Amino acid sequence: MFDFSERLKKLPPYLFVELDRLKAEVQAKGVDVIDLGVGDPDLPTPEHIVEAGKRALEKPENHHYPSSVGMIAFREAVVSWFKARFGVELDPASEVVTLIGSKEGIAHFPLAFVNPGDVVLVPTPAYPVYHIGTLFAGGETYYLPLTAENDFKPDLKSIPEDVLSRARILWINYPNNPTTAVVTKEWFSEVVAFAKEHNLIVAHDAAYTELYFDGYVPPSILEVPGAKEVAIEFHSLSKTYCMTGWRIGFAVGNPELVKGLTTVKNNVDSGCFQAIQEAGIAALTGSQDCVAEHRRIFDERRQVMLEGLKKLGFEVHPPKATFYLWVKVPEGYTSADFCAKVLKEAGIVVTPGNGFGDPGEGYFRIALTVGKERLEEALSRLASLSL
Known part of the structure; x- marks a missing residue:
C-alpha cells in the first residue's frame, strides 16, 4: 500500500478528467455526445506547419x-x-x-x-x-x-x-x-x-x-x-x-x-x-492567413451559438475574444445540476462554471470547438429540454 504525498492529497479533482469520466458513461449507453467541454480546437494544424514538422523529423x-x-x-x-x-x-x-x-x-x-x-x-x-x-x-x-x-x-x-x-x-x-x-x-x-x-x-x-x-x-x-x-x-x-x-x-x-x-x-x-x-x-x-481564417471560423460559430442561445432564453454576453461562451445557467439550477442534465438528457458536454472556482457558480462554459452543423444540432437538442 503506497500513500500519496500530502501535496497530491490536497489537489482538487482535475476538472476535465471528471468531465471525461461522465462523458464516457453517457457514450457507453450509445449516446452521440457533442463535446463542448474542453478547449481543444477541432481544426487541423495548418498544412505548412505540418510539412515543416515532417521535414524536421528527418534531420x-x-x-x-x-x-x-x-x-x-x-x-x-x-x-x-x-x-x-x-x-x-x-x-x-x-x-x-x-x-x-x-x-x-x-x-x-x-x-x-x-x-x-x-x-x-x-x-x-x-x-x-x-x-x-x-x-x-x-x-x-x-x-x-x-x-x-x-x-x-x-x-x-x-x-x-x-x-x-x-x-x-x-x-x-x-x-x-x-x-x-x-x-x-x-x-x-x-x-x-x-x-x-x-x-x-x-x-x-x-x-x-x-x-x-x-x-x-x-x-x-x-x-x-x-x-x-x-x-x-x-x-x-x-x-x-x-x-x-x-x-x-x-x-x-x-x-x-x-x-x-x-x-x-x-x-x-x-x-x-x-x-x-x-x-x-x-x-x-510564415503567413498568418491561417490565423485569420481560424478567427473567421470561430466567429461564425460564435454568431450561431449566440443567436441560438438567446432565442432559447439563455443569458450570454457576446465575447470579444477566446473561443468560449460564458453563459448563465437557467433559474432553479446549480451549475453542476444543469450541466449534468444537459449531458444525460441531451448528450451535450458543457463545463460547470464552479469547476473553475466558486465565483463561477451560476454559469457554464461552452467551447466552440466543433463544426457549425454540430453546434446547430446542440441548439436543437437544448431546445427539446424541459428547463
Whole structure:
C-alpha cells in the first residue's frame, strides 16, 4: 500500500478528467455526445506547419537532446513575431524561453520564486494550473474573485495588507478563460503600477491573444512602459495555430523571471523536441492567413451559438475574444445540476462554471470547438429540454 504525498492529497479533482469520466458513461449507453467541454480546437494544424514538422523529423541533428531554453532559431522567431504583433522588442538570449506548451511553464514557474508560506494571488474562476503550481511549490493561494459586477477583473484594492506583504506572484489571464473577459492596455498599466508598489511578480497567461472579434485586438502586458521590470508573459501556439497536441509555447519578459523558469526547466525536463520547434518557427514566421481564417471560423460559430442561445432564453454576453461562451445557467439550477442534465438528457458536454472556482457558480462554459452543423444540432437538442 503506497500513500500519496500530502501535496497530491490536497489537489482538487482535475476538472476535465471528471468531465471525461461522465462523458464516457453517457457514450457507453450509445449516446452521440457533442463535446463542448474542453478547449481543444477541432481544426487541423495548418498544412505548412505540418510539412515543416515532417521535414524536421528527418534531420538527425533533431534526434538528440534539445536545449531546455529552446533553439535560438525558435526564440528569434518569437522575437520577430512579438515585434510584429505587439511592437515590443525582446532579447532572444535572455528574455525568451521555449516551453513544452504554456501549461508546463505555468505549472513550473512558482517553483522558481515561491517559498513555503509565500502567497500567490490567483484569480477565480480560472485555469486550475495557477493554483496547482502554487500548491506544488508549497505556497498559499489567495483567491481574487472575478465577478460580473467588476467586469471579471480582480479587485486589487481589496487584498488585505497582511496578504500583500507575503505575496510573491499575481496571476492574470486576458483574454480570460473561462469568462471571456478582455482588458485594455490602461488596465495593464494599473496592474504594473500595483506590482511595483507591492514588489510583486506579474505572471500573465496570454494564450488567447490571437482569437478576437468585433474590432477588439488584445494587448500584451509588455506593451506597458516598465512592465518588463515586473512581468513575464506566457504564450501558446496551441490555440493560435491549432497545435494543442504538439506541445509548444513560450514565455517572455523580465530576464530574471525568464532565467528562474529556465533554471527549473534545466532540472526537470530536457526541452521541447527540436522538430516541433522547427514547426513552431514555420508557424510564427510564415503567413498568418491561417490565423485569420481560424478567427473567421470561430466567429461564425460564435454568431450561431449566440443567436441560438438567446432565442432559447439563455443569458450570454457576446465575447470579444477566446473561443468560449460564458453563459448563465437557467433559474432553479446549480451549475453542476444543469450541466449534468444537459449531458444525460441531451448528450451535450458543457463545463460547470464552479469547476473553475466558486465565483463561477451560476454559469457554464461552452467551447466552440466543433463544426457549425454540430453546434446547430446542440441548439436543437437544448431546445427539446424541459428547463
